[in-house]
Amino acid sequence: MQHFRRSLLEQAPALRRYARALTGDVARADDLLQDCLERALKRAHQYHSGSNLKAWLFTIMHHLFVDGLRSAKSGPVLVELDAATLDLPAVQPTDGGLDDLGAALLRLPTEHKEVVLLVCLEGWGYQDAARILDIPVGTVMSRLHRARETLRQQIFGADEDGGAP
């Protein structure tokens, strides 16, 4: 069990990076990280040793994040669903200010954000991302396309020709 705990901590930095990008908020990210590891400890018996611990932990974090959004839907700060038309939320700019990328991520629908972060930031393959999110690979690919295109156009101000400013 001590070994299992240590293995969990080894994954904490990557989980924390993912949480940071997902929430856009340092404190919320650390709460998510802690909840994730606590749940993993509580459900250690469900983990099949030899299978991919890291993927299992990302799966847990995905569920916690989505559940958290659902239960806090009535809260005033949440801006996850189709926020493209909304103004920027009053989330604390804790990552050295809310730059273009940070702002664009916050506007991205959760399903798109998760895919783009798992693939581009965390380096998961499409198959793994599909397993973590429990969606078909085809869905991963189509969401990835939409998410990336949205970000690309917001960051590089790309027109149809892909011309950058």
Add this chain to the structure above:
Amino acid sequence: MTSNSKPITDVYLHAYVDGQLSATQRAEVEAYLYANPHKARQVEQYRMLTQQLHDKFDASMDEPLPAAVLALGQERAPAPSPTLWWGRIAAAVAWLAVGGSAGWLLHSGVDQPQQVVISSAQQHAYDAHRFYVREGRHVVEVPAADKDHLMKWLSGRLGAQVGPADLTSAGYQLLGGRLLPAGDYVSGIYMYENAQHERITQYISTEPGVSGIDAPQCEAREILSMCVWNKGALTFVLVGAAPLAELQTLAQHVREQSMRPAL
């Protein structure tokens, strides 16, 4: 423009950027990009986007983990007990307070990544506190009544004038001190106690711990808080069960007083 029979869709372009294609497929995409500069630019921007994500978020991986997360790595407290829960709240409050006022290393870690592993000098300080704090009568070798003698004795062995701090304004009285071995180095402690019989240990050692840390850096470690800084060749550590923010204030008092030339 390409003579490929297979149409290159956007899905292919993403898979290309993400390294999900075989060598043959890669060659096909590259030929296509060569013939379609605006698609090549799009692909380039996808790549830059990935790079920007890393630039923005990778630093978070080097920051020290929160104490509450580190504690999960320890075999302890099988089920969340009320005590643990309160401990977590207290820790969280302390962290917020410190983070807000003094910029503790957890949140300033981006500039200067700190290692989670503490130095051996800090570990010795931690152990010394835990070892002596529960002693009733023999907690110190030289009592506060012999303060001058104690100070001369420790200063002589540490090779620098280091006296105890006056923490009465913060509610702590000096109990006394003792000399300690620390491998090849020399260490001394001054111990203080408040009206609730809570004790804190000021540990001073010739053992290098941190360098260039002028302001006390504090962290919670299990149930204790610990602040470390250095002055010249000496490492200073303050350890106690006080909340992190309180210990940090005490550490600043100790530091300020140790900066003054001793009389």
